[in-house]
Amino acid sequence: MDATTLYSIGELSRRTGLPVRTIRFYSDAGVVAPxxxxxxxxxLYDLDALLRLELLRTLRELGVDLATIQRVLDRELSVADVAATHADATDVQIRVLQRRRSVLRVVARGGSSPEEIKLMHRLTQLSGEERRRLTDDFVEGTFGTSGTADADPAAVAMVRAAIPDLPDDPSGEQVAAWAELAELVGDEDFRARMRRTAGWQAAGRTLDIESAAGDELTxxxxxxxTEAMESxxxxLSDRAAxxxxDLVHRFAEAFARTPDRDFREWMARQFEEAHDPRVDRYWRLVWIVNGWQVVPNLIPVYPWLIQALRNGRP
Structure with a gap:
């Protein structure tokens, strides 16, 4: 084979693996002229036409559109530039497929309603910028925009430092956690709870009930x-009763109060100033989405206590 050799359309088809009708189409379109x-x-086609067809076939298999291939063949674009652009596009497609796979894994485990499946799929399609906009709106909607007089800088910094960000190849657990988080941060009641408790958590302040009860009872x-949680x-179960x-009676004795329903509610409100079950759930979901290891001794214990206090017992 040399530069003077001419090939029929059938010979080109045999050498490139492209159907005759496809080569004829490219020829009629002027991409590979006879x-x-x-x-x-x-x-009849020469060696240059054969090489152009081989390059065209390779680029088409890689997903490059015909108009771009034409520009490459006409030397308006380099193969390197096209490869870089399509590599980036392929990365995006891979991330989309990975997230779709994660949603399907969640669905395969069962327990997801059609509405939940739709929500998970929609949320995983959000770009990184759109996800950041969602979390930025949560922070600003909860604490106010930067510079707001009543915004607690320490609380804002704490929440921003742990902004959840779904990875490119999330697990099913991370997808489910992200979907739950997205609903949670848009809830006004939750934002009010976060606003109330974040300042205490960021400052690490001792609760009034702890100070009054003393270090030993605290x-x-x-x-x-902690022992109950680890067990x-x-x-809300009878095992918690x-x-x-026992704890209610100890606190009632320390505060000279009657251990009745009103005292239980008072205790719950005191502990809830810095620890709220929904806020605790938020942090657990953040740990899951970000792939952070849950450190047992850092898990708040008071949300468990608050729920148990409000279990309806006299």
Whole structure:
């Protein structure tokens, strides 16, 4: 094979693997024009046409559109530039497919309603910029825009430092957590709870009830609730009753109060100033979405206590 060799359209088809009708289409479109014609009027192509067809086939298999290929063949674009652009586009497609796979894994485990599936799919399609806009709106809607007089800088910094960001190849658990987070941060009641508790958490301040109860009772309470949580005791179950009854009586004695329903509610409100079950849920979801390891001794114990106090027992 040399530069003087001419090939029929059938020979080009054999050498490139492209159907004759496809080569004819490219020829009619001017992408690969025939070099000359035989005395009988059949199209003949030279070595340059063969090489152009091979490059065209390769680029088409890589997903490059015909208009771009034409510019490459006409030397208006380099193959390197086109490859870089399509590599970037392929990266985006891969991320979309990875997230779609994660949603399908969640669905395959069962328990997701059609509405939840639709929500998860829509949220995973958001770009990084759109996801950041969602979380920025949450921070600004909760604490006010930067410079607002009543915004707690420490609280804002704490929340911003742990902004959830879905990875490119999320697990099913991360997709489900992200969908739950997206709904949570748009809820006005939750924003009010976050606004109320974040300042306490960021400053690490001691609650008034802790100061008044003393270090010994405070540490005893943390220990007992931690043991209950580690044992898998649901705060709303009968197994939680002995634990919470004992703590209520100890606090009632310390504050010279009657351990009745009103006192339980008072205790719950005191602990809720810095620890709220929905806010605790938010931080757990952030840990999951960001792929952070959950450190057991950093898990708040008071949300469990608050739920148990409000379980409706006299």
């Amino acid at each position: 070099t000359t014609r035989s005395p009988a009027g059949y199209r 540490e005893f309470t943390r220990q007992k609730v 898998g005791i649901d705060p 002995p634990v919470i009854d």
